[in-house]
Amino acid sequence: MKKGDTGVDWKTRFKDKVVSAEEAIRRVVRPGDVIGGAMTCGFPQVIPEAIVEHAEELSGITILHGIVVGNAPHYAPELADHFKLRNIFVFDATRAAIKEGRAEYIPMYFYEMAECWRNGVWKTDVSMMQVSPPDADGYMSLGITVGYTPAMMDASRAVLAEVNPNMPRTNCEPIIHVSQVDYLVEGDRPVPTIPRSQPDEVSQAIGRHVAGLIEDGSTLQIGIGAIPDAVLSCLTEHQDLGLHTEMFSDGAVDLLRKGVINNSRKSYLPHKSVVTFLLGTKELYDYADGNPDVVLLPVEKVTHPVVIAQNDKMVAINSALQVDLYGQVNAETIGNLQFSGVGGQVDFVRGATLSRGGKSIIALPSTAAGGKLSRIVPYLDHGSVVTTSRCDVHYVATEYGAVNLKGKSVRERAEALISIAHPQFRDELARAIP
DSSP: OOOTTTSSSSHHHHHOOOOOOOOHHHHHOOOOOEEOOOOOOOOOOSHHHHHHHTTTTTTTTTEESSSSOOOOOOGGGTTTTEEEEEESSOOOOHHHHHHSSSSOOOOGGGHHHHHHHHHHSSSOEEEEEEOOOTTSSEEOOEEEEBBBBBHHHHHHHEEEEOOTTTTTTEESSSSGGGGSSEOOOOOOOOOOOOOOOOOOOOHHHHHHHHTTTTTTTTTEEEEHHHHHHHHHHTTTTTOBBBBOOOOHHHHHHHHHHTBOOOOOOSSSSTTTTEBBOOOSHHHHHHHTTTTEEEOBGGGGGOOOOHHHTSSEEEEEEEESEEEEEEEEEEEETTEEEEEETTHHHHHHHHHHHHSTTTTTEEEOOOOOOOGESSSEESSSOOOOOSSTTTTOOOOEEEEEEEEEOOOOOOOOOOHHHHHOOOHHHHHHHTTOOO
């Protein structure tokens, strides 16, 4: 992060740097530039609209970013000839674009993203993000998304910050001084939210099996969705749990308020819930706003396996689209359609494996397509990728139980996985044992 000049009247500097989104684009974007955007709720809302509005004037522009929550106007099909779109993750707006060749996906472990900017693998001329308003000393918070933003800013010729009074002021590292930003664009839109999930019976059954593997004093990595929320709902009788995760959602807040998650036995940053971004409802964001016990750090300080492993009894809980009888996990593709991304799954699987007393768990429903397809398969679908290798996989859980694949032969793995497949597919799977 470039050092800011904090010894001047920042309020005067702030006023001098505030411009319209259109003016900011006019001043800093050059033909052929790469524009980098923060991920999730850190992605700005006003600035991208200005870029789209001036698409005819911009030539050879590349836009690079991770998942975007909310509006992504640059993905409109009619803009395909104006922008080159590069994605470090896959989300609703990008799936069709990638399938149709209007966008590119970059497979990447989450913890490595910052290094790609710092080592010059990725070039970014202009970076853009949302921030909170400045405090009394002129410092702005990156709010509920830190991720790779600091590294991206360091690698950029110009930095555009969209100042949003709705962005929570979190306990994040780093905080950004007004002097570290080239231009400020004022916005006042609600921070995008994700509704709280309602776990069904299958998710609740999976949650019970996963919760049974979690010991008191464990530190959790857990994401968003029906299965993670079901797991969390089954942990109300546990004690002294901790959080060290790329993100968490509303289900974790319930346990934090009850004291079930208190971070007292964590080895890395004890007494703190450590994340790199947050995603959920406004209630979650309000919980994190000004909360000194929730710490948001750059991605390399959260999802690097060596950092994760510093927590004893680290438990990583991740999902999958398919698991084959060898134990290979596909969490990204449906055939050759890129449906999701690598995210932090492998980072945490490996970090938990390195942790003293750690466990990694792949949790998934036994079927898909309304029960017509088994998610446990003889081999991954043609065109599908391996997200987590069979040598990395530890536990796999469905609504029918949880099995430990570590140290098992190929046949033993297959037999174990078949035992937690849906009963209607078990005979068929048994005939396919490798």
